[in-house]
Amino acid sequence: MSQDTAGNYRDRIARALQASPAPYTEIRIEETSGTRVVFRGERLEAARAVLDRGGFVRCLAPGGGWGTATFNDLDQLERKVAEAFACARAIPGEAVTLAEVAPVESISRAQLGEDFRQVPLREKVDLVRGLNAIMLETDPSVKSTRAIYQDRMQTVYYGNSQGTWIVEERPLIDLYAIAEAVRGDDVQMGSEARTSANRGFEVCRGQEAMARTAAQRAREQLDAKPVKGGCYPVVINPSLAGVFVHEAFGHLSEADFVAENADAQAAMRMGRRFGRPILNIADSGVADPEGDLPGTHAFDDEGVPMKRTQLVHDGVLVGRLHSRETAGRLKEEPTGNARAQDYNHSPLVRMRNTFIEAGETSFDDMISDIELGVYALKSRGGQTCLGTFSFSSAYAYMIRKGKIAEPVRDVVLAGNLFETLQNVSAVGDDFAWDNAGRCGKEGQSMPVGMGSPHVRIENVVIGGEA
Amino acid sequence: MSADAVLAEFKDVDQGEAFASSADACEVRFVAGQVKGATVRETSGVGVRAIKGGKLGFSGTRDTSQAARLQLRQNVLDSLEVGDPSQLVFPPPAEAAPVPGLFDEATGALGVPQLGEIGAKVFGALRARHPDVVFEGKVRRSKGQHSLANSAGAGFEERYTGFSISVEANRTRDEDVLLDFVYAGAPAVDGVDPEAVVERLSQRLRWAERTVEFRPGKVPVVFTPEGSLLLWRPLLQALNGTTVMLGTSPLRERLGEQVLDPRVSLVDDGRLPGALGSAAYDDEGTPRQRTPLIEGGVLRGFVHDLDTAQRTGQQPTGNAQRGGALGQPSPGYTNVLVSGGETPQAELLAGIDYGLLVHSVIGMGQGNTLPGNFSNPVDVAFLIEHGQVVGRVKDVSLAGNVYDVLGAKHLLGLSKEVEPVYGTYRLPWVFVKDLNVVGKSAK
Structure with missing residues (x-):
């Protein structure tokens, strides 16, 4: 060659x-x-x-x-x-x-x-x-x-x-x-x-x-029958929870969103409570036991070493993701998150492998008191418009009287980020990584990884025929 | 790299085809209403298809080195070696008159300072009108050429230019985030009216000034031309020769049947003068054409490239597109035109007592859209009360099936006005009745 x-x-x-x-x-x-x-x-x-x-x-x-x-x-x-x-x-x-x-x-x-x-x-x-x-x-x-x-x-x-x-x-x-x-x-x-x-x-x-x-x-x-639209308690599996944390929260923690927007900075101020104390969220280019997650590299595209960045600790916002430019502007530490799809593109602030840390609730305990709810698994695409997000599950089941029941389809979960994170009511003890794939932003597609245990969220709007 | 020169390196195959593209672009980016940077881009690449012993091979390169040219030849032959049998026949020369208005010398010559000036006006006007909104975006021009040569003697070389303005608006009030977007593009700088860009975005920002509650249920829904893509996109998926060939298009066996309301007509027009999706030839050298797809609600055709046409026993429609030099052709749309109706948009709007106006939704295209189902939270949407837009609506979702919504039972009407959307669509406002809108209060 x-x-x-x-x-x-x-x-x-x-x-x-x-x-x-x-x-x-x-x-x-x-x-x-x-x-x-x-x-x-x-x-x-x-x-x-x-x-x-x-x-x-x-x-x-x-x-x-x-x-x-x-x-x-x-x-x-x-x-x-x-x-x-x-x-x-x-x-x-x-x-x-x-x-x-x-x-x-x-x-x-x-x-x-x-x-x-x-x-x-x-x-x-x-x-x-x-x-x-x-x-x-x-x-x-x-x-x-x-x-x-x-x-x-x-x-x-x-x-x-x-x-x-x-x-x-x-x-x-x-x-x-x-x-x-x-x-x-x-x-x-x-x-x-x-x-x-x-x-x-x-x-x-x-x-x-x-x-x-x-x-x-x-x-x-x-x-599977189409799900009946409405508002449900929802349990999402690790794969879907990974997409959830990426879409619903991760994009807001990319500092280019807040760097030149004082109102957005106020909304994403350090120390603000985003969830209950059970919620812990991080992004990492290094904390990857197998080293094969899509977002794992040595350096970003500004020559900054990748690292692990805690974003939410015990429910409170403690960090965000930076390029050298956004870190310089906000006078914070660079995190090695400036990534470019290829030589045709300038680096943007991007996630690497983003995850919800393991909690203490078993899956059985998580669903046992749900009278009527939805168990949604695996993502089939998601999008966020900062305040509002939406993602589709690849397959799903109803939860009836604390038990997994019949399969349903066309499950699209939507909500407001701030409310939804507050509504995370249980975090599972069964953490798993997902070698998820790609994330798009401003026309650039980047390999990213995601991870999470099972997570329960109250009051999620699910679209569909009423 | 010219297509002819590359093709000359493949004399030992039964059929050969080379596609070369090169472009340069210049853009100025604005962040928070201020100039943030300027970029110049130069790209070039070549893709080669060859057929030998009834098998097809492909490779491409954007590496301009001599070593890469040699490797390209080897890669094509390796690909051919493992390829499946192919009936593809590269077409002989075909005459196609040039489409007017696709290349503009002055647009191609625009530099960073001129683009910066245009942008400064747009972003300056927006900031002055909406001091509480953060605007980002870019002003861009491009100039490029495609050339193709095949062993049947067909070939073309076409030049094009493009100009666009795109703006994203972000208004954050604590937990209340509004994100909106506007794009206008044309082959020439004269084809884009910067003041109209400002006005269109500004109108929605004014409408979104306050957020109002919405009573969910089965209500009339109005889609702006941009918002109506939620309805047209699943249909366009089903009208694409690829899904017909694969047997997954719900319309695959319904040619000549009434599939939508008689007021719906849709064409793909590859020769529309002065439109971004136009050209004389497609990316395989087939002349572009005007292809009626839906006429009076009746299914009339699909869009095809050489391969999907051959495999479905239909005619190529000049819709072959490549994602640049490294991609293989597949059927795609040129300019999609939906006919307008009889009644002006304002008159249709005035007839709505309580309804939802939808400009954008979140997650368009996600989930299983091919059968026509959609279920999306609204992103930028408004309450219509007594024919007036009264405020922004949040936290509700739309659900339905596009074949129902565009069918006789639901369709109220299409506006007389047809507006350019994203450079390659011309779409009316769509008025629908009894669409299911789900909110938090719906149990």
């Missing part, structure tokens, strides 16, 4: 940084190779390898905002530094102050079990074909399937004018099994997904259960 080496990039970036007239300049070059295999129904829809390489330059001019240039042709690096500086100078804005961080030098290479770059495309196709066949064979009502494998090895070369030099390999593998069961005009879906960072092809072996589960769920949903 490319003849360029880390040493070569280091020299080029160092020269370009030296030539920059800006007081602060950072340069990121990324090389990415990836493969993707997609089966739809019985047909192999895609089996491909693609290459990507590009650069990102960002400058601060005296008394001004960010000037940025992104590009594919790396031979233009020095010209792009000049263009980024010209951008910064063209529009004088409010000065940006970056929080201080110590310069670092680090080269971290991925430690893969079975290097997916060495696995022939045919072997990947065969693996996905196998998962796809399981879905089609599991139930005759399954008419449509998607089985997807994708991997990528992204190598990031990052240097800034404060002396930081980082090379980081960020391998990522996604595996999806999606089954659609059809009966008349009704189509129901079952979907299983697993995103693994920092792992090799071995994580894809022995995943046949994913395919079987997806097919069975799709089939079961055909028989």
Whole structure:
């Protein structure tokens, strides 16, 4: 492939940084190779390898905002530094102050079990074909399937004018099994997904259960009745609770939301009570026992080491997530949460792996006094508009007289963040991580992890036919 | 990289096709009403499809190095090697007249200072009108070209420009957060009226000045053109050749049948002059066209690329789209036009005694939307009382099925006015009766 080496990039970036007239300049070059295999129904829809390489330059001019240039042709690096500086100078804005961080030098290479770059495309196709066949064979009502494998090895070369030099390999593998069961005009879906960072092809072996589960769920949903809309006590499983904490709370703790908005700062003031003392929430790029959660890296895209950040302690807001810019503005410590999808994008404040810490309530105790409620499992998408959030569960059951009862579908939970967190009335003792997948923000999709035990929430509005 | 030059490296296959794209863009970003930064972008990439021995292979690269070009060839051949049998035939040359108004020299030449000036006016006006609201957004222009060449001799090269203004408004009053968004885009800077952008957002911010209680139940609901995407999007999913080919579209076997209220007509128009979704050719070299999808409520067609057309026994409609050079083509929409009705919007609104006006919902498209079901909390929505918008409504959810809602039983009417939405839609206001609105008081 490319003849360029880390040493070569280091020299080029160092020269370009030296030539920059800006007081602060950072340069990121990324090389990415990836493969993707997609089966739809019985047909192999895609089996491909693609290459990507590009650069990102960002400058601060005296008394001004960010000037940025992104590009594919790396031979233009020095010209792009000049263009980024010209951008910064063209529009004088409010000065940006970056929080201080110590310069670092680090080269971290991925430690893969079975290097997916060495696995022939045919072997990947065969693996996905196998998962796809399981879905089609599991139930005759399954008419449509998607089985997807994708991997990528992204190598990031990052240097800034404060002396930081980082090379980081960020391998990522996604595996999806999606089954659609059809009966008349009704189509129901079952979907299983697993995103693994920092792992090799071995994580894809022995995943046949994913395919079987997806097919069975799709089939079961055909028989589930639509949930009756209303207001219920709801118990959500660890996977859905992870999405809940990410959507409902996590996005508000991203400091770019509050940094330039005094009213939002007041709403998200430190020390404010968000929940009962049983509620503890954190975000971490490091506290990951297996090291394969999608948000786990060594550094963010401003060269700041990732760490664990406590967000809520005993129900009280104690922290938030920062870039160097938001930390500088709010005079708080940077947390290593400035992440960019790729060289086409500026880093934004993003979560890594966000989780509700384990509590003390057993699942049985959690549901035993619920006369009529909903047990919702797994997410099928979620969105937050800061104050208000919504997420869909992939499947669900009614809870009747303290027992799990009949399956229901089309369960969409909605609420106001501030009320809903106060309404978290029990936190389970059964914490589990979820290698969830992706989060979108301002057009950038980032791998994120989530985790939680079972959680009970009172008075949740569930949409549906009344 | 030109498509011709890349295709020349694939002479030893039965059929070949190269697609190249390059673009440069320039944008100025505003945060809290102030200039925050400026960005220039240059991108280029190429994607290649090849067929040999009845099997199809694909690869793409945005790495411009010589080494990557060599690897591209190997990747295409590797992909072909493992590919499934394909009946795909790359099309021969076809004449298509250029669509007027897609490239504007002056727009392509806009630089950071000019974009900054336009933005300063927009954000300045918004701040002056709404000092308690925090505005963020950007002013952007782009200029680019696509080219395609295939072994049947077809090929094209098209240039385009684009200009857009997008603004997000955030008003936080302790626990009460309002987030709203406006976007206007066109191929040329003259196609966007900055004052209209300000006015549209400003009107909703005034409507949202106070929050009011809403009495849930089965009520009339009005969707703004933006809000009506909640209804059109599941329909567009079902009208896409991909879901027809897969057998999951609920409309797959209903061509010629009455599927919606007779007042509903919807076309995909790939040749609409001066529209962001237009071009002379699609991303496989098929001429773009105007495709009626729903006429008087009757299902007339689907949108297809070469592959879905061939596999469903229908004609390609010029709707092949790629997500850039690294993506393979699939059917997508160009410009979606929904016909307006007879009555002006104001007159329809005046006829509503107690109802909900919906501009946006949360989580559009999540859950199982293909059968047409939706269930979403409202995001930006208002109470209509005696024909007047009286305040913002929060914490209620909408639920229903788009085939019912756009059917004869529920549809009250479509406004005469048809408005541009997100650059590629032209949509009327939609008036619906007896839609289920759930709130906290509903047990």
